[in-house]
Amino acid sequence: MKILDSKGRLFGKLSILDLGAALVILLVITGIFVVPGKSGTSTIAQVTTKPIEVDVIVRGLSVRDPQGLMRQLQEEKTTNIVIRNQPAGQVDIVSVTALPRQLAIPQPDGSVKALDDPRQEMNFSQDMIMTLGGKAQMTNTGAVVGGQKVKIGTTIELEGKNYNFNSSVIEVRTK
Structure with a gap:
């Protein structure tokens, strides 16, 4: 079984684009809630x-x-x-x-x-x-x-x- 098939899916089930979108969403959620920084306070x-x-x-x-x-x-x-x-x-x-x-x-x-x-x-x-x-x-x-x-x-x-x-x-x- 190939890791990447002709349609760009991993193991024939998961699209690379879907995986990339899920990773971006996960990074955004992590950035907002885990590492808030000083963005919510005024100078x-x-x-x-x-x-x-x-x-x-x-x-x-x-x-x-x-x-x-x-x-x-x-x-x-x-x-x-x-x-x-x-x-x-x-x-x-x-x-x-x-x-x-x-x-x-x-x-x-x-x-x-x-x-x-x-x-x-x-x-x-x-x-x-x-x-x-x-x-x-x-x-x-x-x-x-x-x-x-x-x-x-x-x-x-x-x-x-x-x-x-x-x-x-x-x-x-x-x-």
């Missing part, structure tokens, strides 16, 4: 999570009652953030500091002094620095909050009950 899940603080600057925010908004931000203690048009969760408001609106005024002797802005419309404009706190995943390329990288210059949209405005990151600190 983000493997990085460490640390508390961070992010300083953001808000320039020229138009608001009817700037002091009322400052009080509200300090009392609420949390705000929702949106980074690159993607909701990134909620963070703590650690501190809010108002920045004075000043102008460089030349003096008769040629020097320059920084004096308060006398324009009435500037009473409805607020500059401030806010410190936001939360947890971030630390990667080789920086902090990731809500799936979005946070670096100096990143625009963060702050959203609350009755406000929605943009700010720019000026510092990122890990604790």
